[in-house]
Amino acid sequence: MKAAMTSSQQTLDSMHAKLGGLLPDFEIEAKAVLVDEINRLKVERNAVILGHNYMEPALFHCVADIKGDSLELCRKAAETTKDIIVFCGVEFMAESAKILNPTKKVLIPSKKAGCSLASSITPEDVQALKKQFPGVPVLAYINTYAAVKAEVDICVTSGNAVKIAQQIDSDQIIFVPDEYLARNIAKATGKKIIFPENVLDSALKTDGVLQKVFVGWHGKCEVHDLFTVQDIKDVRAQYPDVVVLAHPECPPDVVDASDFSGSTSAMINYVRDVSASRYLLLTECAMADNIIAEHKNKEVLRLCSHRCPHMAQITLQDTLDALLYDRYEITLNEELRLKAKRSIDRMLEMS
Ligand code: 13P
Ligand code: SF4
Numbered sequence: 001m002k003a004a005m006t007s008s009q010q011t012l013d014s015m016h017a018k019l020g021g022l023l024p025d026f027e028i029e030a031k032a033v034l035v036d037e038i039n040r041l042k043v044e045r046n047a048v049i050l051g052h053n054y055m056e057p058a059l060f061h062c063v064a065d066i067k068g069d070s071l072e073l074c075r076k077a078a079e080t081t082k083d084i085i086v087f088c089g090v091e092f093m094a095e096s097a098k099i100l101n102p103t104k105k106v107l108i109p110s111k112k113a114g115c116s117l118a119s120s121i122t123p124e125d126v127q128a129l130k131k132q133f134p135g136v137p138v139l140a141y142i143n144t145y146a147a148v149k150a151e152v153d154i155c156v157t158s159g160n161a162v163k164i165a166q167q168i169d170s171d172q173i174i175f176v177p178d179e180y181l182a183r184n185i186a187k188a189t190g191k192k193i194i195f196p197e198n199v200l201d202s203a204l205k206t207d208g209v210l211q212k213v214f215v216g217w218h219g220k221c222e223v224h225d226l227f228t229v230q231d232i233k234d235v236r237a238q239y240p241d242v243v244v245l246a247h248p249e250c251p252p253d254v255v256d257a258s259d260f261s262g263s264t265s266a267m268i269n270y271v272r273d274v275s276a277s278r279y280l281l282l283t284e285c286a287m288a289d290n291i292i293a294e295h296k297n298k299e300v301l302r303l304c305s306h307r308c309p310h311m312a313q314i315t316l317q318d319t320l321d322a323l324l325y326d327r328y329e330i331t332l333n334e335e336l337r338l339k340a341k342r343s344i345d346r347m348l349e350m351s
Helices: 009-019 025-044 057-062 070-079 091-100 123-132 161-167 179-188 229-238 252-257 264-273 285-294 316-325 334-350
Strands: 047-052 066-068 084-088 105-107 138-141 154-156 172-176 192-194 213-215 243-246 278-282 299-302
Touching: 009 025, 009 057, 025 047, 025 057, 025 316, 047 070, 047 091, 057 285, 057 316, 066 070, 070 084, 070 091, 070 334, 084 091, 084 316, 091 105, 091 334, 123 138, 123 172, 138 161, 154 161, 154 334, 161 179, 161 334, 172 179, 179 192, 179 213, 179 252, 229 243, 229 252, 229 278, 243 252, 243 264, 264 278, 264 285, 278 285, 285 299
Parallel strands: 047 066, 047 084, 084 105, 138 154, 138 172, 172 213, 192 213, 243 278, 278 299
Antiparallel strands: none
């Protein structure tokens, strides 16, 4: 009979110190067993675990070797010397790691970790846009699949979109697929926004030529789309001194009503660096838990009724199974990978 796994006292103590008060004791005890096993196997298999900021606290704080937003994880994935990358995030992120590391085994612990933005656009959609707007540079949010990345000029993330858009020497820019991010970045860079269906709007043209515009797409993040200005008003009514942080995937009116907007890591750094009585985070609520674990003296409010169902697919058990059974491996056609890599390489050069 197989002996039941137990956790070491050292792991239990360190998990209680990090996560006590945030997770109930019985959950810490159950997860400590998995944490020990994952950390043992990780060394045995010469693997590295990358964890997006949205991972649940035990996974984020106790097994991830490298943590961050999409841009940071992309950069770090390009630098690793390990044989195996276990990507605790969603599929488009694991794909980016594979694009940058063709000789390494890249595993994602669940096949169900998609993204509503990544599935909102196809390579054929991008081809049609390029036909409609010939010669116009195409920027794609990193939240796209490899086949779409292969069709575009440059990738961007929420952490570098403004910086990259400012470097593009063109009055018109196609920016896909996130409508809200496009609207927020267009505003920040002094451009108007149009969509393929309203290109005939003469108000947007001078002498028949399009003015400075972003050509957007109607993709949305199913999580950030749910935050409203009313949510902010309600929280401000209760806590007038609250500082509101919104991810740029939120609707523009929500970003405008907030005090700060930035990538997931920019929000984490803001809470770390800027002192306030309390903060409201308009993003996936696991991230607020991760911040609280590190800043127990700070009051971080979150609206946990809006969760990312895709990020939540990645559990400690699945991460252990990924290491035990080599699953689920990301594979890409080499020609497609090389085409997709160009747009990521350009992003890394420009950010
Ligand atoms: P970041 O690049 O800011 O981490 O965002 C990724 C994401 O999917 C947010 O929903
Ligand atoms: Fe995609 Fe939104 Fe989930 Fe981020 S939070 S992975 S953009 S569905």
